């Protein structure tokens with residue numbers, strides 16, 4: 001993140017605007033032709049396994065048309081396109097209810113970082129199947145004692161011959177149960193301060209000694225897992241970055257999505273769906289849409305959406321002009337999370353009884369009850385509080401909180 | 416305004432808390448929930464504690480308590496997220512039966528209190544949204560002098576284990592009229608009655624009832640034909656009060672569980688509780704809780720001050736509690752981080768219970784509207800709703 005002044009810079013014209021618009025229209029037409037076979041009613045009632053299979057087929061089709069991983073290099077099966085094209089395509093794709101969630105982490109962070117740092121033979125072998133959706137990659141960062149404070153992680157990696165032996169536990173690993181590969185941050189040196197003793201690897205999730213246990217979520221999303229490592233061997237050639245340089249690679253991984261969620265609803269039903277709901281629902285015997293407070297809430301949400309779209313546009317312009325986007329991503333994620341909860345609450349009120357009878361087939365992107373009961377967008381990928389800290393420190397130039405563990409060898413912190 | 420409890424009330428609260436904390440442990444409640452959140456032995460034990468009749472007069476088998484006892488017990492029930500239908504049976508149904516003044520109903524009360532019968536008020540309908548007089552289910556007279564009932568009742572909490580229903584149906588007038596609603600006692604296995612059990616998001620159970628030409632006798636009418644609204648109002652007043660008290664218990668525990676978590680969870684080499692941003696958040700939660708608690712106390716003190724004033728006080732409490740509940744329980748999850756969104760850990764369940772309470776007997780929006788109307792009727796100028804909301 002650069003500085004607040006990026007926000008204040010005058011709008012620069014986007015030279016490639018026409019080309020981008022053409023790209024959008026092509027994508028829209030392509031999606032209209034293919035997406036219906038993979039979305040909506042087709043998916044209703046599918047067990048996870050079959051929905052994943054459908055997702056893989058969709059991913060393969062996208063890859064065959066250059067939409068599989070738009071910004072990744074062509075030689076590994078990517079689209080070789082720009083970040084803007086990716087944002088545009090994602091916006092269009094999100095109009096459909098497609099089985100893309102299984103790849104959202106895989107292709108956003110682990111696979112790109114792997115393609116940046118891995119030896120060429122591995123890239124050629126593993127890049128294409130990942131982009132075609134045959135392989136799903138997971139991101140093994142968080143641990144019980146290391147959430148917001150990633151550098152506090154404990155999972156040990158110790159030298160053994162030409163490789164490393166891993167012992168410990170990861171937590172909150174999305175889609176570990178269907179992942180073939182993963183990227184992982186480990187502690188290789190506990191005698192130096194916490195950031196300095198970490199090393200980064202990629203590994204085969206079917207390696208002996210790995211066990212994956214599901215974690216049940218409040219609304220029954222089947223994504224989260226705990227992953228245990230019991231003497232898991234990883235060859236040194238699967239190291240990404242220097243020994244002791246793992247923290248830098250981890251941060252680089254998290255920064256790849258320079259501009260996080262592109263979905264303006266944060267995976268909840270759109271504002272239009274809420275208006276539709278308010279049109280049908282009744283409050284005190286009258287249409288809910290006639291209620292002053294409902295109208296005010298909807299109007300506020302519309303205004304805020306304009307603001308968010310404008311922030312989005314500015315970030316896109318910054319990217320197009322080759323600049324790092326400023327704090328737009330953090331601001332947008334914070335506001336989207338809040339708006340999703342406010343509208344979820346209102347929607348639930350309007351839904352009446354349906355709101356507290358959970359549809360087991362529901363999904364947060366089309367079911368308000370799910371969106372309301374699942375506040376995890378405000379936790380995953382950097383909590384609200386951590387984002388606020390980032391804005392305070394990076395943009396406002398305010399000092400960091402007191403960090404008593406600064407400079408202290410990790411071993412002394414472990415207790 | 417604060418309530419100093421009498422010695423008996425204090426003892427009642429203490430014993431309820433002890434019993435509930437041992438009997439309603441979150442970690443062990445799975446099998447109970449799987450059985451429909453009901454177990455005959457446990458229910459008899461609840462009855463033996465006197466909880467099913469705490470707010471009923473002694474001549475009907477109760478223990479002579481009132482609104483305060485109801486609130487005390489419900490707050491404790493909220494604290495442990497009890498899943499059994501005490502609210503549905505001992506509050507809503509018992510007060511509807513009592514207020515009906517009907518002999519058959521009154522005769523049923525001692526057996527309800529003893530846990531021998533499980534009558535459940537089946538009043539709520541899909542489009543009611545908190546309006547007590549919204550009854551679209553109809554009862555038409557039969558040639559034999561009885562009645563034939565048809566309609567649908569939805570989200571009848573505890574309906575899954577009811578042995579009989581106290582069904583409201585319209586015997587005259589139109590949906591929404593206060594006159595013309597009657598109550599009928601209907602056996603749970605009556606011909607033409609179909610019940611579909613649903614588990615609510617907070618692991619309580621409810622039933623959806625479909626009544627198709629259910630035949631009842633003349634003697635099954637409870638109270639005056641067409642004159643059930645007063646009994647329903649009374650039941651709803653107790654029900655609202657109890658729901659608000661339960662919500663206070665829910666918020667209170669969610670707050671303190673979170674406080675305790677922040678004191679032990681370490682990140683960045685220190686406990687989360689040392690981050691002032693989080694301390695302030697917790698203080699905001701406390702403010703909301705205490706405001707809500709005061710609203711409950713206000714409603715309690717005005718509970719017998721006449722129907723209009725009571726209605727106003729209960730609506731105000733429900734509005735406030737609904738909003739603070741979303742904030743307090745939502746932030747309780749947020750401050751827990753990832754562990755907050757898991758089914759295995761308790762904190763998310765406080766959020767879920769709060770969400771269902773918000774939907775009981777009319778949500779915040781509904782009650783805010785109702786308040787505005789009550790004020791308008793009294794001639795007080797009302798601030799535009801949008802302005803209030805922005806505050």
Ligand SMILES: Cc1cc2nc3c(=O)[nH]c(=O)nc-3n(C[C@H](O)[C@H](O)[C@H](O)COP(=O)(O)OP(=O)(O)OC[C@H]3O[C@@H](n4cnc5c(N)ncnc54)[C@H](O)[C@@H]3O)c2cc1C
Pocket residue numbers: 105139140141142143144146147148149171172173174175224376379380381382383384385386389401680682683687690692693749750751752753754756
């Ligand atoms: C749906 C979901 C999917 C996830 N997927 C993955 C995944 O695939 N891979 C992976 O590695 N991880 C994943 N995570 C984990 C996620 O990254 C962590 O949950 C997140 O970083 C927060 O960590 P924590 O849960 O340990 O909470 P904590 O860090 O313990 O935070 C608890 C509370 O304290 C606050 N807090 C913490 N530090 C500060 C501070 N300095 N100042 C103020 N407040 C603070 C937090 O904001 C939060 O409110 C996922 C999480 C979720 C919910």
